[in-house]
Amino acid sequence: MAYKRNVDRLPIIPKDAKKHNVTCHYCIVGCGYHAYTWPIKKEGGPAPGQNAFGADLSKQQGPETEAWYAPSMYNVVKQNGQDVHLVIKPDKGCAVNAGLGSVRGARMAENRRSDITGTQQQRLDQPLVWRYGTWQPTSWDDALDLVARVTARVIDKDNEDDLFVSMFDHGGSAGGYENTWGTGKLYFQSMKVKNCRIHNRPAYNSEVHSSRDMGVDELNYAYSDYGLTDTIMIVGANPLETQTNLFLNHMVPGMRKGAKVIFVDPRRTVSINAAEIEAGKESVLHLAINSGTDLALFNAIFTHIVEKGWIDKDFIAKSTFQGDTAQPQNAQFPAPLGSLEMAKAECKMSVADAAKICGVAEADILKAASWIAEPKDGQRRKCVTAYEKGIIWGNDNYRTIGALVNIGLATGNIGREGGGVCRLGGHQEGYFRPSDAHVGRPAPYLDQLIIAGQGKVHHIWANDHYKTTLNASEFKRVYNKRTNMVKEAMDARAGATREELVDAIVGAIEAGGIFSVNVDIIHTQIGQCAHVILPAVESGEMNLTSMNGERRMRLVEKYMDGPGSSKPDCLIAAGMAQHLERVLREEGRNEYADQFKGYDWKAEEDAFMDGYNTAHPDVTYDRLRAMGNNGVQEPVVGFKDGKLVGTMRLYTDGNFTRHGREDKKALFCGGGWRGLQAPGKATQKANYKFLINNGRSNINWQNWFLDKDNDFVSDRYPYPFLEINPEDMAELGLKAGDLVEVYNDVGATQAMTYPTPTARRGETFMLFGAPTGTQGNVINAGVNELILPNYKQTWGNIRKISDAPSTVAHLSFKSKEYTTG
């Protein structure tokens, strides 16, 4: 049977419950919610005067009511040490979601740790140190002392290259301006760590270098632009599932107003199905291109619209670089940048050639070009373009994103109402750190350096390479071995003094081991290798600021205690700095110790003031609190009449600044098509039968680390699904729910067969990031010139390993597509 909670009733929120502003931290969209808390032995009543809604709850409430919450929106948690009821429900007044919750965000309450209801018992609640062959709970001082002593042995004033750091750079979740600053100040100011990486990729780099180099920040529009446009173009993205309420609350209204919709994706997604329902089939164009051929398509569209003259000449003259090449191609720039003329010559691609490369009809490419750019009733056509991992983690990242921005620039669709060329995003943003210039470009490929035996101490902040990196089979093999060397050395010195223990650890490190410090909210898969584990809190267990995909900044107010002695990452980083300072002073390294001063923060707000506020003095916690769930769109330009004044969309003045050029002119990208660019991809394609396309799903997305302990979610997909055409299944002798092994030249993983008639023959889609089947095991190490991973172009073979296990017997394998019945 499907999982059922058998909850027949819920406590009613009383009139006087405390109400906190909450921005959902589970994805980039950042939907507004409110958290209500009230004492454990109290509740409101059904009469209008007795509850927070002023509603008569003895009656059935209608659709979209505010006076209802699901069992998933309820929990019992601790607040200032007291048990309280907690309800977190969507906020109708928030411009982002207008009261909508999603299958992820509407489970925020249920996904809090509770000792009363037993949810999220996997949350870490105290520091753990590897001792006596396992992890032993201990105090912060003990754990941080060990971290500082071992770390101090491998770093020195002018050489911190043996300290490897994996650290999140995002907002939402446990990121945010407070925590990126805390970690950033430690590693980029007190130290100058260059061997580092970000939570979702193997290097410390931008995911959209070309857009920025062209002068265009990747989040340049407002969500309302979807309702003001003629055409919505979605590339390598599936917004109904991964930016849900952006799709439902902003894209759908645009479609209902008559916008045409173009999808570029090898796979038919539920987003496409929904768009067909909302806009009508005739207004939706799905360009189901061959995997990795986006660049050829965009270059052909660009060539065509320039030839047709469907371009914004005034805009090009005023806002873009005139001349030839402004930035030649070299090791830092995988394509030349410069004028429209230059790009036109470099990117030249006929529609006929593109049709062959991409495997789509010429007529469809022409239709796309016309929907994007052909003037309508003598007016410039408005087009908003949104892209995400399909091309960010796809073939030839730099040139492909550049080619898409080219189209936006040529048609004057950036900085205009109903326009924008933007990434959709994953996590929210919340980046405020000292300069990372010392890291260099291309940035070090950290995972490969670890595989090659480099790095002595590894600090990991909310990264789980084991589940989400590429070349994961090899990475895990080496990392297990290297961290085990240290564990064995520690086990051999059980009972030793701290000095003896540190000597033993350093001995193992010098012999090729690596000392692993894991800061996270749960015990992750890579955390199984850790020698010290430090428990962090997440949004709502601390005050936390972030911005969403339209740069909307909000303050999430702390509404509950974190588990046990867990702390905000910024305060953990401060603790590390203070212990390093102490240890270095003890060792007489006073000058170096001085670099670790300046962390006497008592609370996360102090980290915010020490970091973000210094660059944006108008922005304070009090002012953000007053701005509520609608917050303010960055950049903040002032404070007037008691309100922060923001910026609805960027570049409305036609000045492009992201590249830092003084002339403020946008550059075009001259990146011609060059086939599958990353090493090993073309060979893999030639040698294996199935495309193993991969990505996220509606229900399994960023908060999966919590959801692996959520019964509703685990019940739906106990294993990662592999969408596969039924005829391919028949050939392989597969039935729905069978477990298969996916294997190729770099590794193997397992998945559960999900028959999908809309999947093309030979093209599968596997759920990425699953705890029960790491898709990254079969992704090769190939990256682009700037170390951007290429997850999407992966090929492999498939073999059956088991009949459907009993754990999937109750599952539905029906089509995920809504029908009008």
Added chain:
Amino acid sequence: MKRCDRLVDVGRRQFLRGGAVATAGAAAATVVPTDAKAKPGTALLRYPANKLANVKDLKTNEPLDVGYPDADAPGVLLKLGKKVEGGVGPDGDIVGFSTVCPHKGFPLAYDGDRRTLNCPGHYSVFDCEAGGQQVWGQATQNLPQYILKVDDKGDIYAEGVDELLYGRLSNVL
């Protein structure tokens, strides 16, 4: 009664592109509850045991509109023609579900080809053959299913619901 009719009717109609516009429909075969009163002071919520239909009233794959635990809570009885978990009746194939979407309360429509209940609100799909499992969607719970019993006469009774119904903080009002 009035609200119930409206919801059931909307749930039954063919949905137009672009959202919920109600059309008039035939009167629903809603059953009026005999006892909808909760008894206070017990650990479990007391559900009324309501007769919803007789097995003879059901035709394979044709939904019968009902209301449970009271007339303001629309739902359906379905004879699926195939034994399923939670199914009752001589063939073990009779199931009952709420037809108010547990996401935002839009009325669900039955897709007889797929045997799913589908939501025009935000495209959620629930599988009637798999205990109302959300095949895909935005609700944070699977579809509330009725606990059913069939007596010697073939009368079908509902005796409870296994999830909280949308729009009420107590399944029995």
